[in-house]
Amino acid sequence: MTDHSLPASADIRLEGVSKSFDGKVKAVDDVSLAIAPGEFFSLLGPSGCGKTTSLRMIAGFEAPDAGRIRVGGADITDVPVHKRDMGMVFQSYALFPHRTVAENVAFGLRMRSLPREEIRRRVAAALKQVALDGYEDRRPGQLSGGQQQRVALARAIVIRPPVLLCDEPLGALDRKLRQSMQFELKQLQKELGVTLVFVTHDQEEALAMSDRIAVMNAGRVEQVGAPAEIYDRPRTRFVADFIGEINLFDGTWDGGRFIAGDGRSLPATMNGARPGAGAVAVRPEKARIVAPGEGAVAGRIESANFLGGQVLYRIAASGDRHMLAKETNMGAAARPVGTEVGLLWNEADAVVLEG
Numbered sequence: 001m002t003d004h005s006l007p008a009s010a011d012i013r014l015e016g017v018s019k020s021f022d023g024k025v026k027a028v029d030d031v032s033l034a035i036a037p038g039e040f041f042s043l044l045g046p047s048g049c050g051k052t053t054s055l056r057m058i059a060g061f062e063a064p065d066a067g068r069i070r071v072g073g074a075d076i077t078d079v080p081v082h083k084r085d086m087g088m089v090f091q092s093y094a095l096f097p098h099r100t101v102a103e104n105v106a107f108g109l110r111m112r113s114l115p116r117e118e119i120r121r122r123v124a125a126a127l128k129q130v131a132l133d134g135y136e137d138r139r140p141g142q143l144s145g146g147q148q149q150r151v152a153l154a155r156a157i158v159i160r161p162p163v164l165l166c167d168e169p170l171g172a173l174d175r176k177l178r179q180s181m182q183f184e185l186k187q188l189q190k191e192l193g194v195t196l197v198f199v200t201h202d203q204e205e206a207l208a209m210s211d212r213i214a215v216m217n218a219g220r221v222e223q224v225g226a227p228a229e230i231y232d233r234p235r236t237r238f239v240a241d242f243i244g245e246i247n248l249f250d251g252t253w254d255g256g257r258f259i260a261g262d263g264r265s266l267p268a269t270m271n272g273a274r275p276g277a278g279a280v281a282v283r284p285e286k287a288r289i290v291a292p293g294e295g296a297v298a299g300r301i302e303s304a305n306f307l308g309g310q311v312l313y314r315i316a317a318s319g320d321r322h323m324l325a326k327e328t329n330m331g332a333a334a335r336p337v338g339t340e341v342g343l344l345w346n347e348a349d350a351v352v353l354e355g
Helices: 051-059 103-110 117-127 145-157 175-194 205-211 227-232 238-242
Strands: 012-022 025-035 040-044 064-072 086-090 161-167 195-200 211-219 220-226 247-254 257-260 277-280 288-289 299-304 311-319 323-329 340-343
Touching: 012 051, 012 117, 012 277, 025 051, 025 064, 025 211, 025 220, 040 051, 040 175, 040 205, 051 064, 051 086, 051 195, 086 117, 086 145, 103 145, 117 145, 117 175, 145 175, 161 175, 175 205, 195 205, 205 227, 211 227, 211 238, 220 238, 238 247, 238 277, 288 323, 299 323
Parallel strands: 040 195, 040 211, 086 161, 161 195
Antiparallel strands: 012 025, 012 064, 211 220, 247 257, 247 277, 288 340, 299 311, 299 340, 311 323
């Protein structure tokens, strides 16, 4: 591919892609994804779920054992890394310590043999986009972690890639700086219009930044959807449990009612669930604390964690079950530990899980 073979942003398609290591460990198992042009798309999951291997196959660092990868409609499965015209940002920054900021950013342009004046102009523009104009002559060791990550971003975007791949790029930053960089990276992606694939294990990070998220587990995709859909309507037990806090109930669908293991009928609508064994999930912020006799579940407050704008209550219920409920912090004292309470929620807020 030449420097201008793809548009400013390109769609990405993974079609039945699989990858094993040592012939035994199946890191990616028949994954199919369709990522739209200009989309901020996150691969989210725990360590070893296959998200980084999927990203490395898109980049060309790993070859799939099966399946095809298409970018902008072109099959790039067998195209070498240096001809894929993709920007890549790593958690480790991967900057050249002995080179200046400008030299680091210019590296990809020099590899493409662009004219010197064109390189100078594009490096200056890229550094301005990441708010590092004036830092051209510094070396990575003279910069903070956030500034080094900006240099890595500038180096990736200066080649004007249709696709930008980010592998845990904010993982080495402290919490406050990570939040600031999340906003900046999202803004930059929208300004550039580039298709961005972002790997992270941080649920809050994925929810805050993404247009859509693919939640991965054991090499497979469990669910793909917008952040609100992933959070509010998880389809599987794994997604419900992995994304934020959750209350999970196992039971049986009996005549349209959900009967928990202790025989209690819980508020829930079947929403296509089949009669028989099943499970439902309720987010803590959807559970209302009421008097013990008024709740679907009764218990005793075991702890109250102050979260700033909210208070998270851990409630000990029967059968060694623990429930979570969140209430808005209204400035009044939290409910005392040891208080007997009930929990209630709307039927529509109980999510039916597939497995």
